[in-house]
Amino acid sequence: MNSIKAMAPATVANVSCGFDIFGFAVESPCDEVILTLRDEPGVVITSITGDGGRLPTDANRNTAGVAVQEYLKATGYNQGIAIELNKHLPLGSGMGSSAASSVAALVAVNHLMGNPLKRDELLPFAMEAERVACGSAHADNVAPSLLGGFVLIRSYEPLDVTRIPTPDDLYCTLIHPQLELKTEDSRNVLKASVPLRDAVRQWGNIAGLVVGLMKPDYGLIGRSLQDYIAEPLRSVLIPGFDRIKETAVQAGALGAGISGSGPTIFALSVSAATAKKVGEAIRDEFEGFRVESEVYVSRINAMGATVESVEQKENIV
């Protein structure tokens, strides 16, 4: 085997109250990466589709390229690799687009090398790729895309990542409006300090969300999906945000918020039918602002990134 295909899913970071500590994976969309061994040393990106020509093909500036190089550097394999990247996640959407590409590339290269590293050992390389993509080595997209499920990043120093069990009947709706925000811009609106009063309300919701997911207690999940820190500042960048949240709840969602740094909206519901209805209702709201949007409905993705072998490509090897 000298060629491998991997898929890594979109993710919802923050999940309203859990700024920089929570993230979960969905089932679709997924980015696809095909990695092929090459005789010449070095990592090259041979093609990118689905990005409208906007992603760098320089392997030092592309998250998939950075992740694979970090992996090779750390493991000591002096192996030439060709990367083919098929983007299905919209860029700058708040759905973890950069994370999905680097995670797919990492599970692929690890598989090509015979899986010498465990899944969670790949996390630091994906975090390093995030540093290239958005200026800081966050794990709240890469960890759920890599490991699957709903993930808590309790601490960065040392890195402490834990899966939070979630009920099987929880469905996520992602609504991606055709607006683009850069993560850096979206981080810049945040303030360096938080009133103690708001911090206490925030951690009440954080604990409430965890208890709600694990019991499960759907009412408590819904009441806890409130963010006093990032959402009040970031939501001004999304037209009609307050009405969109109301619309989601009226359509039956437990709650809704900004996915990552936006502009994608996520909502959680207790059935696929409700999650679909919520997606349609929010799409209609955005249409009122003449903004088109794409809707994705899925369960929380317990698997994370997946790998499948592909037929040998003679033209590359």
Added chain:
Amino acid sequence: MNSIKAMAPATVANVSCGFDIFGFAVESPCDEVILTLRDEPGVVITSITGDGGRLPTDANRNTAGVAVQEYLKATGYNQGIAIELNKHLPLGSGMGSSAASSVAALVAVNHLMGNPLKRDELLPFAMEAERVACGSAHADNVAPSLLGGFVLIRSYEPLDVTRIPTPDDLYCTLIHPQLELKTEDSRNVLKASVPLRDAVRQWGNIAGLVVGLMKPDYGLIGRSLQDYIAEPLRSVLIPGFDRIKETAVQAGALGAGISGSGPTIFALSVSAATAKKVGEAIRDEFEGFRVESEVYVSRINAMGATVESVEQKENIV
């Protein structure tokens, strides 16, 4: 029946990372209240033991008296009540002394009236008594003393209180040094705002503690018992605090911290034997500073306050 005895337990509020949102009840010590119907209207305190003469016998200034009066006002019973209060909790200790007295008085008066209100409906009266005792209507001691178990106060407006399941083999050590801090002083050292970086670390620990308790994952509980908000400021009031925490962990505790606003130290361990050893080790540390201390070891108290009938006292009726 015209006389009733109730017991309400000591509580650990905050639990390191959960400032103002977490509290749990222990099995001992408990305050005891005996309530007796009297022919004359009004609420009177007929005796207080165990307080060294320091608690007010004016029913408008004593938490048990305030709680009973709030209850009678809200329920409309025009009934004279005599209160006998036997304090077993040290005052100003951070073990929820004022809460235990008001909670015991409330379950007693509710029982005397035929239990017209459910347990959780008594909470607002106990919170009002806390306002008299320490200036703000906090629920993090009264809720666990009343309801038992490990409690999350997710929100105050509206009040949203939830039990967090805990493992049966979790033991709490309370070490009460003979130092007295007033809750008001201890609150005054807190700052009005929190650096965002510390807030994020704090909520990582909050989520970690909840996941750890519910899975259970003892390592995660231990790693999460860190407070970046109140403990760094309050611990300067407790001699040798950093060494005490280290001592607790060396003796086998999962973690340790300040109980409520202190100076009592709590530690969590996974067996009664370890919890006892931890108590002895911390008592020795305090002795090094020539501070005597009392040690209490118990499981988390799942019951909360309890009621038992008492024989009629002819001299009061």
